[in-house]
Amino acid sequence: MKHMEIPAETIDPQMVLRNLGYGNSSPSPEVSDLIDNSLQKARGIRGIKGAYTVKSITGRSDSGLQTEFGWIDSPRFAAISKDASELVFGLVTAGEAVDEKVNQSANMIEACIWDALGTVISEQAVDRLLTVITSETGEELSMPFSPGYCDWELPGQRVVFNALNPSVLGVSYFKDSFMMTPQKSVSFVACMGKGDMDKNPCRYCNMKKCFMRRK
Amino acid sequence: MQSVLSKFKEAIDSRNRAALTEMLPLVMEENDLGEIFSHGVYPVLNNAREEFQNRRLGIPELLLSLDLVSTVLKAVSKDVEIPKRNRHIVLGVIEGDTHDMGKNIIRDLYRGYGFEVTDLGKNVRVSQFVDAAVSVNADIVGISTMMSTTLDRLGEVIQLLKEKIPGVKVIVGGAFINQKIADGLKADAYAEDAATLIETTDGLLA
Ligand code: B12
Numbered sequence: 001m002k003h004m005e006i007p008a009e010t011i012d013p014q015m016v017l018r019n020l021g022y023g024n025s026s027p028s029p030e031v032s033d034l035i036d037n038s039l040q041k042a043r044g045i046r047g048i049k050g051a052y053t054v055k056s057i058t059g060r061s062d063s064g065l066q067t068e069f070g071w072i073d074s075p076r077f078a079a080i081s082k083d084a085s086e087l088v089f090g091l092v093t094a095g096e097a098v099d100e101k102v103n104q105s106a107n108m109i110e111a112c113i114w115d116a117l118g119t120v121i122s123e124q125a126v127d128r129l130l131t132v133i134t135s136e137t138g139e140e141l142s143m144p145f146s147p148g149y150c151d152w153e154l155p156g157q158r159v160v161f162n163a164l165n166p167s168v169l170g171v172s173y174f175k176d177s178f179m180m181t182p183q184k185s186v187s188f189v190a191c192m193g194k195g196d197m198d199k200n201p202c203r204y205c206n207m208k209k210c211f212m213r214r215k
Numbered sequence: 216m217q218s219v220l221s222k223f224k225e226a227i228d229s230r231n232r233a234a235l236t237e238m239l240p241l242v243m244e245e246n247d248l249g250e251i252f253s254h255g256v257y258p259v260l261n262n263a264r265e266e267f268q269n270r271r272l273g274i275p276e277l278l279l280s281l282d283l284v285s286t287v288l289k290a291v292s293k294d295v296e297i298p299k300r301n302r303h304i305v306l307g308v309i310e311g312d313t314h315d316m317g318k319n320i321i322r323d324l325y326r327g328y329g330f331e332v333t334d335l336g337k338n339v340r341v342s343q344f345v346d347a348a349v350s351v352n353a354d355i356v357g358i359s360t361m362m363s364t365t366l367d368r369l370g371e372v373i374q375l376l377k378e379k380i381p382g383v384k385v386i387v388g389g390a391f392i393n394q395k396i397a398d399g400l401k402a403d404a405y406a407e408d409a410a411t412l413i414e415t416t417d418g419l420l421a
Contacts, residue, residue, distance in 0.1 A: 017273070020273045020274050020275060021267060021270060021272070021273040021274045021277075022270065022273045023269075023270025023271075024269070024270050024271055025270065025271045025272060025273065027273055027275060027276070028230070028276060030230075030279075031273065031275040031276060031279070034275070035275075102316075107282070108278050108282075108319060108320075108323060109275045109278045109279060109282075111316070111319070112274050112275060112278065112316065112320075113275065115316045148362070148363070153363070154362060154363055154364045155364065174311045176311055176364060177310075177311030177312060177362050177364040177365050178362070178364055179311060179312055179313060179314070179361075179362055179364075181313060183313060183314060
């Protein structure tokens with residue numbers, strides 16, 4: 001397993017606004033200042049981390065994939081990875097500092113802004129990790145596919161946690177619900193191969209009205 | 216000339232705290248308090264919720280409006296009859312889940328509309344929901360979750376609440392919940408978000 005620190009300098013303000021509900025509008029000047037202020041602070045946040053490991057697929061059927069860490073119970077992912085021979089298991093976390101910022105905020109408005117920042121930090125950290133993996137392995141990657149999304153039930157987290165040691169990143173989880181702490185953490189698998197790979201997870205998700213849906 | 220009430224409405228609508236502070240004593244002097252809420256506060260809040268739903272208003276602006284309304288509520292004496300005062304809601308995020316931003320927004324909305332809310336926080340055990348609902352004699356218990364792995368526990372709370380407090384209503388919500396899941400859990404209601412929350416809750420109390 002490889003793990004690394006991921007910088008926060010590149011937080012995308014547009015993604016933060018989208019997470020705060022600004023679809024067809026912009027924040028008022030007062031709120032804009034608050035967002036800018038937190039954004040500056042967030043760019044200095046440390047403790048954003050990512051880890052990954054590459055493993056081969058040991059068996060497959062239409063309903064899922066076999067790996068040495070367990071069965072990935074998802075017909076959709078089995079279809080996406082039909083040409084792949086290897087999988088990447090990944091985990092990122094925005095870290096404890098973000099949770100602290102949310103919890104220690106002076107009011108709900110500030111808490112919401114930090115919450116959105118944390119979400120964007122973790123989502124961008126996934127992208128960043130995928131870029132690192134691509135450059136380190138020289139292989140193309142598919143979209144990240146997470147337990148709990150699409151047709152892969154949340155207990156699938158077990159497979160990712162078997163493959164990676166979450167505690168190395170400071171991530172712990174509830175035994176029954178699999179919810180991770182820090183809050184802004186994301187686990188995933190992606191398949192590796194040569195050539196074009198499907199990169200849009202939303203194409204496979206049934207939450208048609210989700211405000212974060214990508215075209 | 217613009218009436219004091221309409222200036223007051225405008226202050227909330229434009230989220231202008233300074234103007235609100237100035238108008239509040241005047242509006243309280245000239246108007247029936249029930250009127251302040253039904254003609255001043257609630258129409259503005261209803262509009263803010265609608266704007267939020269249509270993504271013309273962000274969460275921070277909705278929260279700012281709610282914060283202003285809470286200032287008004289605090290200024291109004293506890294003995295005054297406001298439509299939803301004395302209706303008690305116990306709210307929490309179920310055990311195994313620590314995502315509470317949605318629940319916190321719901322809490323502030325309920326408070327903005329005058330409900331009494333006991334907020335149990337996140338990762339709340341089944342027994343805590345039941346004990347709190349018994350102790351405050353809750354009209355409604357609201358349960359939030361983001362994770363489908365908590366559904367069994369949610370079902371457990373609902374069953375236990377119904378056994379212990381006949382007449383109590385349960386409303387559920389959270390990212391992946393929908394009407395079908397809510398029906399399966401035998402919840403009395405489901406609200407997708409801020410836009411439908413108050414009307415759905417009023418429906419439960421009717
Ligand atoms: C942003 C987001 C994230 C962020 C932040 C999450 C966080 N906990 O802070 C990140 C990227 C980190 C993330 C991670 C994960 N996520 Co996520 N995430 C979302 C997303 C896009 C939005 C959630 C959100 O913050 N909404 C904004 C808040 C304010 O809204 P809310 O909490 O839903 O509350 C509103 C309503 O639900 C309602 N409401 C809420 N509570 C209550 C209570 C009552 C009584 C009522 C009436 C109403 C009500 O009113 C609120 C205000 O409008 C949702 C999809 C979606 N569109 O909802 C997926 C979603 C919640 N995530 C999901 C999953 C699977 C995960 C992960 C497990 C993925 C993984 N394997 O890593 C992790 C888990 C993280 C962890 N800590 O364990 C799934 C859960 C499905 C399931 N099977 O349970 C969802 C539904 C996506 C999907 N397409 O399936 N996620």
